[in-house]
Amino acid sequence: MLIEVWSDVVCPWCYIGKRRLEKALAEFPHAADVEVVWRSFQLDPSYAKGQVTPVYEYLANKFGGSPRQAKGMTEQVTAGAAGEGLAFGFGRAHVVNTYDAHRVTHLAKAHGLGPEAHERFLHAHFAEGATLNDPDTLARLAVEVGVPEAEVRRVLASDEYSGDVDADIRDARTLGASGVPFFVLDRAFGISGAQPVETFLTALQRAYDHAAASPAR
Amino acid sequence: MSVTAPPAKVDPPVEIEQPAPATAPAGLIVLDTEDAPACADGNCW
Numbered sequence: 451m452l453i454e455v456w457s458d459v460v461c462p463w464c465y466i467g468k469r470r471l472e473k474a475l476a477e478f479p480h481a482a483d484v485e486v487v488w489r490s491f492q493l494d495p496s497y498a499k500g501q502v503t504p505v506y507e508y509l510a511n512k513f514g515g516s517p518r519q520a521k522g523m524t525e526q527v528t529a530g531a532a533g534e535g536l537a538f539g540f541g542r543a544h545v546v547n548t549y550d551a552h553r554v555t556h557l558a559k560a561h562g563l564g565p566e567a568h569e570r571f572l573h574a575h576f577a578e579g580a581t582l583n584d585p586d587t588l589a590r591l592a593v594e595v596g597v598p599e600a601e602v603r604r605v606l607a608s609d610e611y612s613g614d615v616d617a618d619i620r621d622a623r624t625l626g627a628s629g630v631p632f633f634v635l636d637r638a639f640g641i642s643g644a645q646p647v648e649t650f651l652t653a654l655q656r657a658y659d660h661a662a663a664s665p666a667r
Numbered sequence: 668m669s670v671t672a673p674p675a676k677v678d679p680p681v682e683i684e685q686p687a688p689a690t691a692p693a694g695l696i697v698l699d700t701e702d703a704p705a706c707a708d709g710n711c712w
Contacts, residue, residue: 461706494709509712530704532690542691625695629707640695653698 451484451657456491456622459551459582462527462538467631467644468572469534474650480658488559488568490618491630497547501540502581520643530644531576542579549615551582556611558597564596565621586616636661 456473457464475481503511509520522622524540531538551571557565570591574580580587605611625634633641633650635657641649705711 460707462711463704463706466704493706493711512709513712526702527711620711629705631705634695635698640697641699642697643699644703645699645701645703649699649701649703656698 451480451636451654451661453484453486454489454634454660455486456489456618456627456630457568458491458630459548459568459632460545461491461493461581462531462576463644464631465536465572465576466527466530466534467633468569469536470635470644470647471650473647474654478654480654483658484654486565488555488564489621490555490615491622491627491632492548492552492619493630494545494549495549495619497545499547499549499583499627501546502583503545505543505545505638508557520660536576538576540577543575544579544581546581546583548582550585550606551588552618553605553614554588554592554597554602556614557601557605557651558592558595561597563595563597567592570595597611
């Protein structure tokens with residue numbers, strides 16, 4: 451079974467949803483038959499590529515109010531993350547354009563390290579305050595999961611993997627994703643949002659039964 | 668004299684309309700039934 455997940459590395463509910471899917475897979479008896487592929491999505495593709503804005507300042511600018519009020523907006527998300535064992539530190543997180551992070555993730559995917567890179571970038575953004583548009587930061591994180599540094603530098607100095615990122619984003623629209631995370635099971639079933647573990651488990655079983663009942667492809 | 672009982676009145680079967688599963692544009696069957704938190708249009712909050 452193939453599970454494709456459209457996700458952005460600065461999307462808090464994507465990280466929370468990722469944990470919930472992982473918990474469901476840990477309980478799913480056929481998890482060994484499941485492959486999870488992370489696909490690119492950008493929450494704000496129009497965000498200027500070189501810009502770096504602290505999250506509270508970004509929220510205050512976007513929605514009005516003070517950075518203190520913006521902090522209040524993040525509390526529900528922070529609590530949801532804590533419930534999944536994730537320690538979000540929005541106080542030192544920065545909003546950036548994530549296009550290059552996605553290109554590097556596709557490079558990692560070419561090395562069979564896509565899931566590792568996605569997890570590393572999520573953790574770096576939400577727990578370490580890393581700026582995910584900084585070439586040195588992206589190179590350091592990618593190297594940590596096993597991607598050769600020279601290749602990361604080469605990709606960042608070019609437009610390599612742009613086509614893959616764009617194709618992922620196009621696919622999300624074609625499949626009807628109205629937000630992320632967006633989970634697609636065997637291109638037959640869709641699940642939107644950071645659903646409870648039980649919902650993922652039910653979906654996994656339904657997709658598995660569907661595949662078992664379908665003629666071999 | 669034989670009496671033929673009138674045929675018992677049988678109500679026609681009632682067809683219960685089943686709600687069609689929600690589908691996304693590409694024909695995906697949307698499995699979740701409740702809104703779950705997500706980020707849409709750049710808004711996660």
